[in-house]
Amino acid sequence: MSASKKKKRQGGTAKGEVTRERRRKAASGTAAMPRWSATRVCRCAEQMLGELEVVFEPDAELLAAAEAELGSWPDPRRGHHVIDPEALRGAIGDDFDTADAEDIATSTEEAGRLRRLRKLAADPDALYKPHLVADAALISRLEGVRATASNAGEVIGLVTRAARISALTQAPIDILPIILLGPPGCGKSRVIRELGRALDTPVLTFLGSSMADATQVLGSGTGWKGAAPGRLAETLLQSPTSSPLFVAEEVEKLRLWDRRESASDILLGLLDRQMAAAHEDAYLRVPMRADRAIWLLAANTLDNLSEPLLDRCLIVEMRSPEREERRDIVARMHAETRAQLGLDPEVTLDGSVTEPLREISLRRIGPLFQVALGHAVEAGRDRLEVADIIWARTVVERGREPARARAGFLP
DSSP: OOHHHHHHHHTTOSHHHHHHHHHHHHHHTOSOOOHHHHHHHHHHHHHHHHHTTOOOOOOHHHHHHHHHHHHTSOOTTTEEESSOHHHHHHHHOGGGGTSOHHHHOSSHHHHHHHHHHHHHHTOGGGGEEEOOOOOHHHHHHHHHHHHHOGGGHHHHHHHHHHHHHHHHHTOOOOOOOEEEEOOTTSOHHHHHHHHHHHHTOOEEEEETTTOOOTHHHHOOOTTSTTOOOOHHHHHHHHOSSSOOEEEEETGGGOOOSOTTSOGGGGGHHHHSHHHHTTEEOTTTOSEEOOTTOEEEEEESOSTTOOHHHHHTSEEEEOOOOOHHHHHHHHHHHHHHHHHHTTSOTTOOOOHHHHGGGTTSOHHHHHHHHHHHHHHHHHTTOSSOOHHHHHHHHHHHTTTSOOOOOOTTSOO
């Protein structure tokens, strides 16, 4: 036995003594009663009084005080705990409040997990997430997105109608998982970002083409060196609402090192609401509520997507923007880039300036404008000219193959 552990035992902090000390404090009334134990006491008292047919009529002051106290408690109709506080306490164990993680855990990673759980349990209010309920302002923002992305009218319409139902009933917004299907360059990523802003909820995006390991999303077990929670669990814990937006870009390109299962099948449990209500991160190993999360999957093709995944989603096609639609998109991107750089966003583009942009992917228009505006400012101008665009295009397109005639490009 190590010297530190001997010292712990000599100091009276062995597991059995810790438990006895907790019981002694509870019996003497010196231990603080957890909020949820108080809730159970109230419910039991109400049930007992009902069985005894006792009529209790409090005075006005007592009733007002009780209503004020109850009003400060989390309302399950307006939100939920992303991790149930009582389940979290059960996962930690009775002895962990005063014991060191290193004395209980079997590895450094496990000790880190227990410390993280103890930190979460110390602030149960932070685990409560209010539901995302639509209002007139949210619907107005969605209508604004529809006006600027007419080629994505179907998917924006689905989200907007779900928001209208929520605003009418004051129920949480309920958006079914959606696969946004469209050719490269049609603006899927941009529309999804705009929807995230309109919903005013955190957005977690991961790229199927660059994710080779599911642990990035689902967490890694403490048996692995450097184990940590997945990005999905971290987003659920940090989100101010119960409905963050999860985005899988190029989901058909998702590849895993373990070829025994379809790569996209790692999402199946998250897209099924009943299963998502008890999602378990591989690191934290406690049930988490992910059933109110919003899922948008962007795909260039349905190849490599399994039937079970397709069955759980609405498949919505997004067409390529027409010539005039693309011009409008480019103009908005120019204004946004100017605003980001602190330049006047009201300065418009001349038609001749946009000609060199006809064969550039929408995904690269933003970076191109940023480079071109730097070139213009260096020359003492704040308005783009054709020479700025041509110079920036050589920088942005360097090392790329000549543009092919693809969707989302002007003919």
